[in-house]
Amino acid sequence: MRYAWWKVICVLLVGFTVVGGLLLPVPRLDILNETIRNLYFHVPMWFTMILLFAGAFWYSIKYLRTNKLQDDIYAVQLTNTGIAFSIFGMLTGMEWAKFTWGSAWSNDPKELGTALSMLIYFAYIILRGGLKDEEKRAKISAVYNVFAFAMMIPLIFIIPRMVDSLHPGNGGNPAFKQYDLDKYMRMVFYPAVAGWFLLGLWIATLKIRLGLLNYKRENPFQFDFEKKSDNA
């Protein structure tokens, strides 16, 4: 295990989220009832997705500057993990909506925005699958990734806030005003976000390390060269 200390923190934080999130008191709200606890699990999925996509955006720009294929591996694996978290976020959101808003899909602006942004990122994977040449694939997909991240900002953060939405924090709805003031919910929600962030990063680093290993195996010559040039 590499850098085990933050992985231990991750396990402690998410473990606390599972236990504390179910057992600590929450405000009694109509319609939501106990489902308010989903906040500790559904919302961190999206936060983690945004963090991972931001990392992919960073490494895409880095690739365009350095032209090192390692940076492309970072970008694609961060995007892959982000997509996994977005799917979890979408599924948990639909389950939650089914029992509180009445149906799994209600064409809420935030639902539509995230669905669009997920499709944009799915297209990233398809785009990569269609290009055989490594350098070309890395360059085109890095440019596309920058575009995808730039599209995600208005789709998730800006447009849903300009219109009426079922989601809290949009269209004049209070965001965390009702329940975030509750000290017990804060006590779980912030550790939950930090813990899920770390878990997302952990999974992404595992995938990145596998990608780098593969890359190293396929290009042993280049690594010998790099080592020699480092020694020189």
Next chain:
Amino acid sequence: MKKNQIMRKVSIITLILVLLNTLAVQAQSTDTEMADVMRSNGKIYVVVLVLATIFAGIILYLVRLDRKISKLEKNN
């Protein structure tokens, strides 16, 4: 002076009414249905146990994967 006293009385009565009102609102909000039964018979702990088991399994899986990758990196 008299006018002042009346004002004071009125303000005290309003305060009491407001307090009563908030109490009534609180009483109403406790009517909201929550998993109180599960809590009273302890079955919520079963749910916690199930989720903790799944979480422990996922972490074990990640740790083993991490170790394997570390081993591969060393051999390379």
